[in-house]
Amino acid sequence: DQQVKQNSPSLSVQEGRISILNCDYTNSMFDYFLWYKKYPAEGPTFLISISSIKDKNEDGRFTVFLNKSAKHLSLHIVPSQPGDSAVYFCAASLIYGSGNTGKLIFGQGTTLQVKP
Amino acid sequence: ETGVTQSPTHLIKTRGQQVTLRCSSQSGHNTVSWYQQALGQGPQFIFQYYREEENGRGNFPPRFSGLQFPNYSSELNVNALELDDSALYLCASSSKQGGKIEQYFGPGTRLTVT
Numbered sequence: 340d341q342q343v344k345q346n347s348p349s350l351s352v353q354e355g356r357i358s359i360l361n362c363d364y365t366n367s368m369f370d371y372f373l374w375y376k377k378y379p380a381e382g383p384t385f386l387i388s389i390s391s392i393k394d395k396n397e398d399g400r401f402t403v404f405l406n407k408s409a410k411h412l413s414l415h416i417v418p419s420q421p422g423d424s425a426v427y428f429c430a431a432s433l434i435y436g437s438g439n440t441g442k443l444i445f446g447q448g449t450t451l452q453v454k455p
Numbered sequence: 456e457t458g459v460t461q462s463p464t465h466l467i468k469t470r471g472q473q474v475t476l477r478c479s480s481q482s483g484h485n486t487v488s489w490y491q492q493a494l495g496q497g498p499q500f501i502f503q504y505y506r507e508e509e510n511g512r513g514n515f516p517p518r519f520s521g522l523q524f525p526n527y528s529s530e531l532n533v534n535a536l537e538l539d540d541s542a543l544y545l546c547a548s549s550s551k552q553g554g555k556i557e558q559y560f561g562p563g564t565r566l567t568v569t
Contacts, residue, residue, distance in 0.1 A: 343497075371556045373556070373558065375560070380563075380565075382459070382461075382547075382561050382562045382563045385557060385558065385559055388556055428497050441503075441511075442500040442511055442513065443498070443547075445498050447495075447497050448496075448497055
């Protein structure tokens, strides 16, 4: 049961344009959503997160939009740069127990290529 | 850099052996989670430790076990290694402050089981 899905395995955009990465989820109990960037042979790098009570969060070139009714979120990167080329993972957090953060459930990833 | 470190970087083991992976969490983070990432997949949650106790577990058998120490560093132990255990093992430390959640990953340990 894939609770978090990234349906586009890859995306190619021109430098300077907008990159839009999409993610769908099925569990309405998720309380936070996070986006990570990953290069080969490295751990995922945290980019931005959004609480389920918000619909938008912005940090520099990165903006995440959350549409709870559609169970959909997206990451916008503007302007895209060649250094943004990497695999992007969407993750959803499910808090349980006494810990202050929950377990993350990841999508399959989308490979972004930004062409100069 | 996130401040989360893992050792060793790479490891080769034989089927049936046991392995211990180590993680030092970012300063101020009291929660540590472990993930397994197979090639071409997203990371899969193994378990989480909060204040030295297991705080939840994913769909992994009991031969995957862990520890968290008073300084919040952590170990992942895998007994009776199987070929399918070959993967990148990621440690993440996390915090929730001011209504924001952040979870930072270490560089991972690449385990190969032959």
